[in-house]
Structures are given as C-alpha cells and as structure tokens.
Amino acid sequence: MSKELTSRAEDYSQWYNELVVKAALADHSAVRGCMVIKPYGYALWENMRDQLDKMFKETGHVNAYFPLFVPKSLFEAEEKNAEGFAKECAVVTHYRLIADPENKGKLIVDPAAKLEEELIIRPTSEAIIWNTYKGWIQSYRDLPLLINQWANVVRWEMRTRLFLRTAEFLWQEGHTAHATKEEAVEETVKMLNVYASFVEEYMAVPVIKGVKTASERFAGAEDTYCIEALMQDGKALQAGTSHFLGQNFAKAFDVKFSDKNNKLEYVWATSWGVSTRLIGALIMAHSDDQGLVMPPKIAPLQVVIVPIYKGEEGKAIVDAKAKIIIEELKALGIRVKYDDNDNARPGWKFAEYELKGVPVRIALGQRDIDNNVVELARRDTKEKKSVSIDGLAVYVKALLEEIQQYIFNKALDFRTENTRKADTWDDFVKLLDEKAGFISAHWDGTPETEEKIKEQTKATIRCIPLDNEMEDGVCILSGKPSKQRVLFARAY
Amino acid sequence: MSKELTSRAEDYSQWYNELVVKAALADHSAVRGCMVIKPYGYALWENMRDQLDKMFKETGHVNAYFPLFVPKSLFEAEEKNAEGFAKECAVVTHYRLIADPENKGKLIVDPAAKLEEELIIRPTSEAIIWNTYKGWIQSYRDLPLLINQWANVVRWEMRTRLFLRTAEFLWQEGHTAHATKEEAVEETVKMLNVYASFVEEYMAVPVIKGVKTASERFAGAEDTYCIEALMQDGKALQAGTSHFLGQNFAKAFDVKFSDKNNKLEYVWATSWGVSTRLIGALIMAHSDDQGLVMPPKIAPLQVVIVPIYKGEEGKAIVDAKAKIIIEELKALGIRVKYDDNDNARPGWKFAEYELKGVPVRIALGQRDIDNNVVELARRDTKEKKSVSIDGLAVYVKALLEEIQQYIFNKALDFRTENTRKADTWDDFVKLLDEKAGFISAHWDGTPETEEKIKEQTKATIRCIPLDNEMEDGVCILSGKPSKQRVLFARAY
Numbered sequence: 001m002s003k004e005l006t007s008r009a010e011d012y013s014q015w016y017n018e019l020v021v022k023a024a025l026a027d028h029s030a031v032r033g034c035m036v037i038k039p040y041g042y043a044l045w046e047n048m049r050d051q052l053d054k055m056f057k058e059t060g061h062v063n064a065y066f067p068l069f070v071p072k073s074l075f076e077a078e079e080k081n082a083e084g085f086a087k088e089c090a091v092v093t094h095y096r097l098i099a100d101p102e103n104k105g106k107l108i109v110d111p112a113a114k115l116e117e118e119l120i121i122r123p124t125s126e127a128i129i130w131n132t133y134k135g136w137i138q139s140y141r142d143l144p145l146l147i148n149q150w151a152n153v154v155r156w157e158m159r160t161r162l163f164l165r166t167a168e169f170l171w172q173e174g175h176t177a178h179a180t181k182e183e184a185v186e187e188t189v190k191m192l193n194v195y196a197s198f199v200e201e202y203m204a205v206p207v208i209k210g211v212k213t214a215s216e217r218f219a220g221a222e223d224t225y226c227i228e229a230l231m232q233d234g235k236a237l238q239a240g241t242s243h244f245l246g247q248n249f250a251k252a253f254d255v256k257f258s259d260k261n262n263k264l265e266y267v268w269a270t271s272w273g274v275s276t277r278l279i280g281a282l283i284m285a286h287s288d289d290q291g292l293v294m295p296p297k298i299a300p301l302q303v304v305i306v307p308i309y310k311g312e313e314g315k316a317i318v319d320a321k322a323k324i325i326i327e328e329l330k331a332l333g334i335r336v337k338y339d340d341n342d343n344a345r346p347g348w349k350f351a352e353y354e355l356k357g358v359p360v361r362i363a364l365g366q367r368d369i370d371n372n373v374v375e376l377a378r379r380d381t382k383e384k385k386s387v388s389i390d391g392l393a394v395y396v397k398a399l400l401e402e403i404q405q406y407i408f409n410k411a412l413d414f415r416t417e418n419t420r421k422a423d424t425w426d427d428f429v430k431l432l433d434e435k436a437g438f439i440s441a442h443w444d445g446t447p448e449t450e451e452k453i454k455e456q457t458k459a460t461i462r463c464i465p466l467d468n469e470m471e472d473g474v475c476i477l478s479g480k481p482s483k484q485r486v487l488f489a490r491a492y
Numbered sequence: 493m494s495k496e497l498t499s500r501a502e503d504y505s506q507w508y509n510e511l512v513v514k515a516a517l518a519d520h521s522a523v524r525g526c527m528v529i530k531p532y533g534y535a536l537w538e539n540m541r542d543q544l545d546k547m548f549k550e551t552g553h554v555n556a557y558f559p560l561f562v563p564k565s566l567f568e569a570e571e572k573n574a575e576g577f578a579k580e581c582a583v584v585t586h587y588r589l590i591a592d593p594e595n596k597g598k599l600i601v602d603p604a605a606k607l608e609e610e611l612i613i614r615p616t617s618e619a620i621i622w623n624t625y626k627g628w629i630q631s632y633r634d635l636p637l638l639i640n641q642w643a644n645v646v647r648w649e650m651r652t653r654l655f656l657r658t659a660e661f662l663w664q665e666g667h668t669a670h671a672t673k674e675e676a677v678e679e680t681v682k683m684l685n686v687y688a689s690f691v692e693e694y695m696a697v698p699v700i701k702g703v704k705t706a707s708e709r710f711a712g713a714e715d716t717y718c719i720e721a722l723m724q725d726g727k728a729l730q731a732g733t734s735h736f737l738g739q740n741f742a743k744a745f746d747v748k749f750s751d752k753n754n755k756l757e758y759v760w761a762t763s764w765g766v767s768t769r770l771i772g773a774l775i776m777a778h779s780d781d782q783g784l785v786m787p788p789k790i791a792p793l794q795v796v797i798v799p800i801y802k803g804e805e806g807k808a809i810v811d812a813k814a815k816i817i818i819e820e821l822k823a824l825g826i827r828v829k830y831d832d833n834d835n836a837r838p839g840w841k842f843a844e845y846e847l848k849g850v851p852v853r854i855a856l857g858q859r860d861i862d863n864n865v866v867e868l869a870r871r872d873t874k875e876k877k878s879v880s881i882d883g884l885a886v887y888v889k890a891l892l893e894e895i896q897q898y899i900f901n902k903a904l905d906f907r908t909e910n911t912r913k914a915d916t917w918d919d920f921v922k923l924l925d926e927k928a929g930f931i932s933a934h935w936d937g938t939p940e941t942e943e944k945i946k947e948q949t950k951a952t953i954r955c956i957p958l959d960n961e962m963e964d965g966v967c968i969l970s971g972k973p974s975k976q977r978v979l980f981a982r983a984y
Contacts, residue, residue: 027627029558029559029620030566030620030624031563031611031620034559034560034561035559036556036557036558036559036624037557039554039555039556039639041556042555042556042557043554045557046555062534062535063538064530065529065662066521066528067522067526067527067528067660068644068646068660069523069526069582069660070523071522072599072601074522075589075599076597076598076599082589082599086588086589086599087588088587089587089588090586090611091584091586091587091588091589091601092583092584092585093583093601094582094583095580095581095583095648096578096579096580096581096583096648097564097567097578097581097583098578098579105568105571106568107564107567107568107574109583109610118601119523119582120589121560121584128521128522128523131522132519132521132522132528135519141835147531151644152643156587156588168560170557
C-alpha cells in the first residue's frame with residue numbers, strides 16, 4: 001500500500017480517512033458502521049484510558065460494570081432520554097439460531113426463540129444504572145455513589161467515519177448519585193475539568209469549557225457541560241460532555257433516599273463521558289500531510305531507533321550500541337522500539353514512523369558510533385540534528401516534554417488565530433465561509449434563532465464559554481438584545 | 493442486610509450465591525441472566541486483568557478491538573463453530589424504536605427498521621476476526637499475528653449463576669495466526685502455561701493442565717487444552733482454555749499466505765480465553781463460612797486498619813499513628829484502607845472485612861499505641877497476634893507473601909486429598925457419590941463410553957492430563973483396554 005497521503009489542502013476529509021487506515025490505527029469492518037481498532041490504535045487508546053482512569057480514581061471514583069442490554073421497559077422510563085436515543089437503537093429480539101431447513105449448513109433465526117421483551121443494546125447506560133441504583137441507595141449514608149464504567153456502546157448512525165462516528169464505540173461513562181443539587185453540580189463541573197486537563201495536558205489539544213444551549217443538551221439532562229476543540233480545517237469537535245441530570249432519572253426509576261432528618265428525597269445525578277472519538281480529535285488537531293503527530297505523553301511509541309549498517313559485522317556493532325541506548329531510555333520510562341527488521345530499508349522505515357507519528361526518531365549508523373553521536377529527528381518540527389550519545393536519554397526525555405508543549409502551543413496558536421468575533425450577520429456568514437473556526441457572536445438566547453442560524457449556515461452554538469465576559473450586544477440574526485457572546489462553529 | 497452466611501456444609505450452592513451478593517462482588521440485574529459487577533468485584537477483576545495483560549504482552553501479544561456484532565453470513569461460515577454456538581445467540585434484528593401510537597410515552601420496535609442481515613452478538617470472535625485477518629495477511633512476513641482482545645461476549649444460557657455462568661460476561665480472547673502447524677501448537681501450549689501460571693501464582697488456585705476429549709472440544713477446534721481446578725465441594729471447574737484451531741478458520745474465511753517459496757498456504761490458528769468465571773473459581777476455592785478469602789496478590793485491598801478510640805482526642809492520637817503506618821505500607825506498594833467511618837462499630841467492621849476477605853486486618857487502639865503494638869489478624873488462618881509497630885510494614889509485606897503461599901498450599905492439599913483412583917465401575921460411582929473430587933480412571937477412548945458415563949453419573953472427562961503416565965489398564969465401564977488414565981469429575 002502506498003504511504004502517500006492525500007494532502008489536507010486537497011481534501012481534508014479524504015486525508016483523514018486515509019491517514020487512519022494507512023497509519024494502522026483502525027480499519028473498516030464487515031459490519032456496517034463498526035470499526036476494527038488495530039493494535040497501534042488500541043495501544044493509543046490504552047494510554048488514554050489508563051491516564052483517564054487514574055484521574056477518575058484520584059477524584060474518588062471506582063469502576064463497575066453494568067449489562068450491555070437494557071430491557072425496553074426500562075429504556076423508555078426516562079422519556080426524554082428514550083426519545084433522544086430511540087432512532088439509533090440496535091434491538092435484540094431473539095436468542096437462538098437454528099439450522100435453515102432449506103439451506104444445508106446455513107442458519108436462520110429461530111422464530112420460536114422470540115424474547116418476551118426486546119432488549120436494547122445500551123446507547124448510554126443511565127436507564128440500566130439508575131434502575132440498579134434503586135436497590136443500592138436507601139439512606140444519605142449510601143451517598144455519594146461515584147461510579148464509572150468502561151464499556152462499548154451502540155448508536156445506529158447512518159453516516160459513519162472511523163473514530164468520529166461509529167455504530168459501536170468504546171467509551172467511559174461516569175454515573176454519580178448525590179444527596180444535594182449543589183454537590184451534583186459540583187461533580188459535573190469537576191469532571192468537566194478532569195476532561196479538560198486530560199485533553200490539554202495529555203492529548204495536547206486546547207479546549208474551550210462551556211455549557212450547551214438547551215437544544216444541544218444531552219437527552220434527559222438539566223445542563224450539559226462540554227469541552228470543544230478546534231480541528232485544522234476550522235471545524236469544531238465536541239471532545240467530552242458532563243451532564244447535570246437533576247432528579248430526572250431518580251424520578252423515572254423512583255430512587256429516593258432518607259436524609260439526616262429521615263425525610264425521603266429524590267437523588268441527584270450526573271453522568272459524563274468521553275469516547276474513542278477523542279482519537280479522531282487527536283488526529284485532526286495535530287497531524288500533517290506526512291502523517292500522524294503523536295503527543296509524547298500518550299504516544300504508543302515515543303522513540304524509534306533505526307539502525308544503519310553494512311553487513312553482519314556492521315550490524316553487530318550497531319546492535320551493541322543500540323542495546324545500551326535502549327536500556328538507558330527505558331530506565332527513564334521512555335517507550336522505545338528498535339526496528340532492525342531487515343526486510344525494509346531505512347528510508348522506508350523513516351516514512352513509516354513519520355506516518356505513525358512517533359515523536360522522536362533516532363538513526364544510528366556505524367559512522368555515527370565512531371563519532372559518538374546519533375542523528376535525531378523530531379516528528380513535530382521535522383528538525384534533524386546530530387546529538388551526542390553521552391547523556392542521550394536525558395536529552396530525549398527533555399525533548400519529549402518540549403515536543404508535548406510545542407504541539408500544544410501550535411494547536412493553541414491555531415485556535416487563537418481562528419477564533420474571531422462577528423458583529424453582523426454578513427460578517428458571520430463571510431467568516432464561516434472564508435475562514436471557518438470559532439466565531440464569537442451575540443445571540444438572542446432563543447432556540448428559534450439558534451435553529452434558523454443552523455439551517456442557514458450549518459453553524460451551531462458549540463457552547464456558552466464558562467469564562468464568558470458579560471457584554472451588551474445585539475443578536476447577529478434577530479437584532480434582539482443579548483448579554484453575552486456565544487461560540488459558534490461548524491462541527492463534526 | 494444480615495452478614496450471616498448459610499454454611500458450606502448446609503448448602504454449598506446457597507453459600508456461594510449469598511457470598512457473591514453479600515460481599516458486594518456482584519448483583520443480579522434487571523436483565524435475565526446478566527450480572528452487575530459491583531465496584532469491589534470489578535476492582536478484583538481489574539487486578540486479574542492487569543496481571544494477565546502484562547503476561548500476554550511479555551509473551552509478545554498486542555491488544556486490539558473487533559466489532560461486537562457478527563453478521564449471520566460470517567457467523568455461519570465455520571460450520572462446526574456456528575453449530576456449537578447457534579443455540580445461545582442473541583440476535584439483533586432491528587435498528588430503531590419509534591413512539592408507540594397506542595401508548596403515549598412508550599416505544600415499539602420500528603418494523604420499517606429491519607436489518608437486511610441479522611447481526612449476532614459475539615459469543616466468541618473467531619468469525620469476525622478471521623474475516624478481518626483475511627485483509628491483513630498476504631505473506632509469511634505478516635505472520636505471526638499475536639492479538640488479544642478484552643471484551644464482553646454474550647451466550648444465552650438458560651440457567652445462570654453470578655460469575656460462573658452469565659448471559660453476558662467479560663473475558664479476553666487471544667486470536668493468533670501462524671505460518672506453520674508446529675508454531676500454532678507451540679502457541680496453544682504456551683498460552684495454556686501462561687494461564688496456569690496466572691491462576692496458580694496470583695489466584696493461588698492449583699490447576700491440572702490437560703487436553704480435552706474430542707466431545708469436549710471447543711466448536712471448531714482441532715484440540716482444546718484446558719486448566720481444571722477443584723472446588724471445595726469436590727466439583728471441578730474449567731478455568732481456562734487454549735485451542736489449536738488448525739486451518740479450519742483460515743479455510744472458512746479463505747485466509748492464505750505466500751510462504752518463502754511463494755507458495756500459497758492456509759494460515760494456522762489458535763484462540764484462548766479466560767473470563768470473569770475465574771472469579772467464581774477464586775471464591776469457591778478459598779472462601780469459608782465467614783466469607784471471602786482473597787489471595788493477597790490480587791486482593792483489591794490487602795490490609796485494612798480499623799481504629800479503636802474514645803472521643804475526639806482519642807481519635808486524633810490514633811489517626812496520627814495510623815497515618816504513619818499507612819505511609820509506610822504504601823511505600824512498600826501495599827494496598828491499604830483506613831476505615832475510620834464513625835457510623836459503624838469496630839466489631840461490625842471486623843465482620844465486614846472478614847466477609848470481604850481482606851487478607852490482613854490491623855486493629856489500632858489507644859492502648860496499643862501506648863505499647864507500640866497493633867493487633868493483627870490474618871484472614872486465612874484467623875490467627876490474631878500483637879505485632880510491634882516498629883518494622884510493621886516490612887512484617888506485613890512478608891506476611892502477605894506467606895498468606896498467598898498458605899492459601900495455595902491449602903487448596904493444593906485439598907486437591908491432593910480429593911484426587912483418587914478408581915479401578916472398577918462400582919468404586920467409581922461410590923467415590924463420586926461419597927467423596928466427589930477428581931477421579932483418575934481408565935477409559936476406552938470412545939465418545940460412546942464417555943457419553944454413557946456422563947449419562948449415568950453426571951461425571952465428565954475433565955481432561956487427559958499433559959503429564960500423564962502411560963499405564964495399561966481396562967476401561968471402568970466397557971472393560972476394554974486402555975493405555976492411560978483420564979481425569980473425571982462432576983463439574984461446574
């Protein structure tokens with residue numbers, strides 16, 4: 001397969017699709033809309049998951065596991081939630097296959113094995129979890145419940161794209177239960193902050209923290225908080241959401257607790273999730289026409305060493321030196337691979353690891369060893385230089401931190417350059433078409449205007465930023481008064 | 493809820509069911525046959541998973557993720573495999589719900605959203621994975637493929653029990669592809685050994701490694717290797733299996749590779765898996781009438797410290813000393829909890845942690861502190877003694893190792909005592925009914941005899957042990973000649 005990618009300028013969407021497959025992150029599968037996450041993509045997901053999991057545990061959460069299936073009667077209990085997800089539900093109706101009497105060796109669904117009640121494959125787990133919490137919560141002493149689940153979910157999407165929108169995806173979903181509204185809101189914001197820290201510090205993707213408008217809320221939530229990132233094509237991507245669910249699920253599933261005064265109250269809820277979609281954000285925020293650019297902190301491989309030699313004897317010399325370097329790198333906790341596969345030439349390997357976004361490439365040749373140096377190449381800036389073998393591991397460790405920061409700053413600069421104010425409708429439309437990016441503009445606060453803007457421009461309100469300044473203005477479409485700007489963009 | 497358990501002698505099965513729920517490992521759910529794995533149970537599973545994952549990676553494997561769904565046409569491609577799982581398949585037939593026109597607020601399956609081809613929820617992933625491997629394997633250079641997946645699977649079981657047999661369960665499934673039969677067989681045995689090491693060294697459960705008879709093989713395998721453990725009621729439990737799949741799946745999915753001589757050959761396969769069922773084995777192998785007994789290496793909590801004090805001032809003294817002890821324990825990598833919850837009395841806590849099987853309990857009182865000691869209780873032997881606070885952490889670390897070994901030895905002794913030879917049919921039946929356990933006996937090697945023995949006694953051939961001695965004898969049922977004994981038991 002050719003390593004050559006369509007350039008971003010030529011066709012950004014095509015570039016993305018090719019990159020995911022050629023860099024061996026994921027593959028299409030035989031199942032409509034479902035992806036195969038390949039080992040390199042899964043190793044990235046493991047690093048992301050492990051870091052997030054650590055952050056969840058540090059904030060007092062524990063993991064548990066709830067059923068994949070939601071009986072229809074439970075699914076429909078919280079009406080708004082059910083309505084929101086109904087049109088994308090995969091439904092199990094039977095539990096057995098039998099031999100096809102008309103086709104030897106083939107199977108058919110056994111009509112006699114029809115379920116009395118259909119089972120929905122979880123598109124999200126509020127229903128099954130709150131039905132379970134009912135049995136776990138009696139008193140204020142049982143609260144808060146701070147539980148997270150790592151799981152697969154299914155949403156039957158019609159137009160799918162690897163990582164960004166797939167019928168099945170992997171995610172985590174936190175589901176917490178609290179005695180007071182204040183505590184639940186605090187939890188919602190706390191987890192939004194955990195997401196923001198993770199995405200900025202580990203994925204090197206700057207995000208805007210904000211609140212969704214009513215029409216963009218999670219189905220069944222009182223408030224949806226989100227982090228929004230900007231991709232290189234100027235489109236926004238929602239990278240994570242944290243929902244304050246009020247008492248909606250507690251009421252739907254009759255989950256009450258007796259407070260300190262022995263009074264029965266409904267429990268307050270939050271839920272929050274991020275998914276393999278984050279990998280799409282990572283790719284689109286940093287990568288270039290040569291391939292992926294992985295942030296060192298979560299890169300499956302941080303350093304690759306490519307030996308350059310002639311003959312067996314030459315290889316033995318390079319191998320011996322590489323062994324020492326690798327030990328030193330590993331001692332500093334650096335993830336390193338030595339690629340001495342003799343089926344491929346160094347040039348091919350260089351292109352391969354560039355495509356895969358390995359942050360640092362070290363070429364180690366016989367002449368280099370004579371001079372006690374290596375040739376070191378940064379994936380992010382493509383800078384190459386000769387570096388002394390003495391102290392190389394310490395140098396590389398510092399360089400990985402520098403790269404992490406560089407990638408973040410670059411993405412931040414891009415976002416800063418591509419966040420603009422629009423004060424008139426004409427400016428708004430012109431900016432959207434000519435520059436894309438985030439547009440900060442006044443809106444009259446009504447869902448009607450929001451809908452009209454969406455219909456006319458495909459731009460949506462990404463969020464009302466949490467750190468928004470109050471400012472008098474007039475709505476770009478309706479001309480009605482407004483107290484603050486909101487953030488618009490076309491989005492994934 | 494009462495902490496009191498039914499005793500093992502009274503009703504072993506009831507004891508198990510109560511223990512799983514009361515120790516908060518798992519709970520029944522609203523979905524038939526599906527369990528909720530509660531935080532304590534999930535923490536145990538995480539420890540098991542992380543250790544296994546490490547062992548898989550150390551033996552050269554990488555993780556990936558394949559779709560939950562298997563289109564029916566792929567599912568039926570390997571006929572024996574399909575036939576073996578057909579009767580327990582959950583089937584997705586529709587992808588949308590709509591409002592029920594006759595019941596406001598309720599939903600029905602949208603008859604217009606029927607899938608053209610039904611999707612099977614994976615009961616195991618050979619079909620979807622080998623269909624994918626077809627696109628990944630062209631040449632001998634692409635081999636071996638050493639991939640593992642951590643996932644949920646669904647097998648529609650009619651009689652379910654928490655952990656032991658549930659409709660949905662969590663597991664890992666390794667799926668490897670090789671250029672030669674020898675290499676595939678070697679991989680099959682290697683992973684069996686990994687499982688045996690894990691179960692013995694971490695779960696402290698001794699296992700017999702063996703090969704299944706033809707009728708007990710995995711559907712679609714040429715050979716199934718297994719590890720078999722003995723539970724305290726004398727029944728066997730299959731704790732893990734590793735399958736040599738020959739070229740069956742390569743042929744079903746047309747997966748060929750060109751070898752070094754450019755000759756096209758079918759690829760050789762293995763698959764191997766262990767599941768949350770292992771938790772059932774862990775419980776039944778070690779626990780007693782007071783509750784769980786957790787092997788320290790994978791115990792979610794290794795040490796619990798219960799403070800005993802009077803008044804605020806007393807608490808401050810105990811807290812301060814506990815803080816120092818906890819830091820010392822943590823510095824040695826010991827998982828410790830300080831339970832200073834003032835809603836429960838020490839005695840209640842003692843019973844609670846006994847029920848949960850925490851290996852070491854430390855009671856820390858004001859008088860103890862005056863004497864520079866703690867009261868330390870082992871969960872396994874229930875021994876209590878006074879131990880000096882000086883050097884406590886080092887003492888506890890060694891003790892945890894001792895407990896791990898003690899639990900294993902106890903289970904091994906139990907198995908040794910409960911593995912017996914039977915040379916006649918009468919002896920065999922008598923041993924089964926009076927003593928249970930493993931019975932080593934001659935069998936004529938035919939599936940017919942195996943089936944008759946099963947029908948008459950409910951005992952099955954658990955395996956032909958790998959380290960079996962050859963020995964002439966006659967089949968306990970048919971009287972026909974036999975070259976070796978096989979291992980019988982009634983099993984879970």
